Amino acid sequence: MLAHPAQHRGRYPIGYGGGGSPIEYKWKVLWPYVASTIIGSLIILCGLLVFVLEIASLALIGKYFINTGIWATGVGIWTGVFIMAAGVFILILNWMKSVRLWAFVALCVTIAATAFAIIDFGINAARVNDASVLGLFNSIFSDIKSIAGLAAAQLTFGILAFLLCAAFIGLYIYIVFYQCNNQAVQQFVTQLSTPTDSSANCASTSNTGLSSHIITCTVQISIDNQPINVILLSSSGAFWIASNECIGSACPNTSTYDSNQFNNTSISYNTDNVHGTVASGIFGGSIVIGGVTDVQQPFGLITSIDNPPKLESGPSYNGILGFIYTSDSFINGLAPLLVTLGQQGKLQACGIAFAFVSQSDTPLTGYSTLNKPDPITYIPNTFSYTPTLFPGYWLFNVDNLAVNKLITIDTSFPALLAPFVAFIYGPSSAIYSLNQKLGCSKWSQGICFIDCSQVLSLPNITFTIQAHNYTLNPIDYILFVSSNVCLSAFVPDPLNSTTPDNQSIYWTLGNPFVAKYVSHFDCQNNSVGLATKNPLFKLPISL
Structure with missing residues (x-):
């Protein structure tokens, strides 16, 4: 149950927040990523060929001073640009968390590309007809024959691009008007997104x-x-x-x-x-x-x-x-x-085990299961375990901590995985060195303040555990207190928490680290495990 809401950790760039509505969730589940990737790639290829063929055609036309009428419109250049843009947006949406938003953006660009493809089709059809009437296809001059051949090739690839754009538009309509209203699909999505009873x-x-x-x-x-x-x-x-x-x-x-x-x-x-x-x-x-x-x-x-x-x-x-x-x-x-x-x-x-879900406008919310992690929460075969250093304690060894995998901050140190702890705590000297690399604009009682306008340009921070890299990007480790107050999540440990043998101060890896992964505290095997979160996992929703 919710005890009280989490501090909002800032807005993601538009489209990146991964909306948490049931409609958005259904789009994530239903979108045909493989099909759209193939369509987008072929559209880009067709657009590129139309663009290149038009330039080649214009070069030959200029050579023979045929610079008027349908032969000198340059329509293939603009058509190629719009077709390639449509393909790029189709590919981009496959990598964005807000599939619904970016699918709509790709649809708009694709409709524009389709309109240009129709214009290109009309002009190249007229070119091919003229070439046929004038006998250019049978000309004894190779360049003249090439001009006719280029027009025919451009017509072919223009038609193919038009069909691919139409296929994407049809795919979008199918998702909107059929799949999103399909009762069987709704039942499947509900089952997929709802945790088990042990939660x-x-x-x-x-x-x-x-x-x-x-x-x-x-x-x-x-x-x-x-x-x-x-x-x-x-x-x-x-x-x-x-x-x-x-x-x-x-x-x-x-x-x-x-x-x-x-x-x-x-x-x-x-x-x-x-x-x-x-x-x-x-x-x-x-x-x-x-x-x-x-x-x-x-x-x-x-x-x-x-x-x-x-x-x-x-x-x-x-x-x-x-x-x-x-x-x-x-x-x-x-x-x-x-x-x-x-x-x-x-x-x-x-x-x-713990899994966390966060949206750009909602609290960071945790989900727990006893015994073992719920398979719905993580991507299969991504769990990696490291043995605990002391039986009964959740301390383990971190091989390395580095900025952008290049600048080492600390090596071979004990750490504690700590769900529900708001910061990442560590020895003062290492924390100070790390925050210096982040370019703190101000320090206050050990807290590092960051210029909010510089957050997206900050480096990635990587923890290496059992030869596996766990990387935090700036959105993960910067806490957005307000629109102009940003804090580093790396804070000196005020308690100087030491291992049971009192030999060293350990790091406490709180929510900025834990929330990015699914964590498993395995007391049966005296180990701690981390896995990649299932991006489709949501807490129970009403469809």
Whole structure:
């Protein structure tokens, strides 16, 4: 469920935003990419031949001073240009996220090209007729015969271009008036775009300007059928919720639920500067993560907080839910959620996976599945796994971090995959070096401000993991706070988070990285996997 909306991360160039409407989604599914690629390529070839043949014809005509009437119109030049433009737009639409918009643009250009092809057809037909009447095809002069032959060839390719343009127009009409209204197709699209039952929705927010905090996002769970907003952490095994009796400004807002309904005990619970007692309840109910229902899960019911945790989730959060799974993460003897799920037979294969969907005008929204990733969310055979560095912790090794794959920023360092964390955190020296390469216009409390007008010219940032390159482009790692305020998502880690052996500071790869891929936290095989998102995947929609 949506906890609260995400900070909008800026508009994509027109046509690139990949509209999220059901109509747009149907266009993505139904568009015949292979057929349009073939048609577009052949149209470009025909347009090029018409263009070249007209120039060759004009050269010979000028040689013999035949510079009047239908022989000197130069119609093939303009026709060739418009035909080639139509082919280019047809090819472009295959690479754009908003297929519906670019298909319409290609249609308009193709209609213009068709009109020129008709004019070209008429003029070249007249040329061929004149050449036949005057006997130019049988002339003893090779150049004169060539002029007639060029006119005939141009007529042939002009007709072929006209037929190809008509084929594309017919394809467009077929998609609009038949496929988009076909009930069987609608049922197929609904099935393709709807996640399985083992799923839940969650959302992120990216509040900025708090360099002394790890900025995170909340997800909504349910305990005893009461909605609870928790910060979901891949770096912790703690699970605590603030009691209605929690006192002090550091206590989260608890007005949305009644903690007296939980099964409280007198056993003390103390961790991370929070204090309370152990309680339990039925985890799941009407609001779930990954399809979990009816799980008896103990947690801390907090009555006091010494210092607010260095976390900021947005308007409201009620507690923290960690999903590391090592025995070291047992807090006050309480097993983490993944361990409990395994003990109660709720997991077929220990793991949790996340996929994110974002549109240019909608929040960044997450989708979770327990056990394994939902095949609908990723492109087959693109998952790559890397082993975790410490059993039970989601830390793994990154081989290299580079700007444009050329300028190395850091090598062989530990990193944590962190869904719902709004930034990418790292050691101060490496972050500073990286942001310098991005040309920060201003620094404030470790935050790098970028000139918004320069965003599209910024370099790509590539993380190499297990010899696989994972590249972020500027749209991925720049946060658009407003029309003229842009921030780098690379921020110094204020906590200097260290590995369990305290040997090194690890990087935290938050939403700017995670949201681009499908991630799988595989506790059965002690590994973390990443895959290419299925561009057709959407959260449930109504058609």
